[in-house]
Amino acid sequence: MLATLRSLLDRITPPTIVLSYVAALVAFLVSIVMIAEGQPWFVSLGYVSWTSVGSVGVIYALAQFRFKSVGYTGMKSMVLGVMFANAFLQCYEVAYGFTFGLAALVNDPLTVTGTDIRQLLLWLIMIAPVLLVYEHLRFKRTSAALLALTAAVWALWILYGFPQYYYSGYSFAQVLETSDPYHTSLWLNFGSKALLAAFFVSLLEPFKGLQAALFRMFPMLSPKREAAPLA
Numbered sequence: 001m002l003a004t005l006r007s008l009l010d011r012i013t014p015p016t017i018v019l020s021y022v023a024a025l026v027a028f029l030v031s032i033v034m035i036a037e038g039q040p041w042f043v044s045l046g047y048v049s050w051t052s053v054g055s056v057g058v059i060y061a062l063a064q065f066r067f068k069s070v071g072y073t074g075m076k077s078m079v080l081g082v083m084f085a086n087a088f089l090q091c092y093e094v095a096y097g098f099t100f101g102l103a104a105l106v107n108d109p110l111t112v113t114g115t116d117i118r119q120l121l122l123w124l125i126m127i128a129p130v131l132l133v134y135e136h137l138r139f140k141r142t143s144a145a146l147l148a149l150t151a152a153v154w155a156l157w158i159l160y161g162f163p164q165y166y167y168s169g170y171s172f173a174q175v176l177e178t179s180d181p182y183h184t185s186l187w188l189n190f191g192s193k194a195l196l197a198a199f200f201v202s203l204l205e206p207f208k209g210l211q212a213a214l215f216r217m218f219p220m221l222s223p224k225r226e227a228a229p230l231a
Contacts, residue, residue: 056195
């Protein structure tokens with residue numbers, strides 16, 4: 001029974017990987033079009049932002065390729081790719097939740113409920129899969145710069161009072177003023193999310209991965225290719 005299941009998985013995994021790449025590309029292209037047309041939400045998916053959809057598509061595809069190239073099986077690399085993309089979303093949610101906690105600490109006595117603790121634990125559990133693949137991630141100057149930019153945009157958002165598109169109040173005192181808090185919050189939200197997605201992409205060293213794939217397809221281009229011995 002297990003052998004039959006393994007054989008079935010071996011047959012369906014390659015086409016499934018190809019379909020997942022196509023789906024990721026479509027998700028990214030559609031998200032670009034929808035954002036350009038001024039429609040930031042994927043309403044049918046519960047008002048998920050198109051920034052999240054496009055970012056997850058890119059991160060999944062690059063992560064799956066990266067993990068497959070370092071020796072994971074096709075199925076494992078797909079699962080790890082999904083988990084890595086989800087870790088990006090959960091990291092954003094952790095930062096978002098902690099910012100509201102900081103606002104509560106500044107404005108009122110901080111109260112922590114059982115629901116808050118449960119939510120934090122769930123977030124951490126969903127981020128934890130990064131530990132499974134950390135040895136294949138690389139934090140370099142580009143990653144540091146992208147993380148710093150994300151933090152800078154987030155700080156700017158707080159200086160505007162951390163406005164939200166779903167209510168008219170402010171979580172922090174407004175150091176910077178804006179006449180349009182709705183769109184200010186919208187683009188600071190999406191901008192910080194896109195920068196965090198770029199940070200996750202940089203950890204995968206995508207250009208090196210694409211270069212390695214190119215050399216495998218065209219080995220004559222590889223600088224490490226040894227010259228053939230003379231007859």
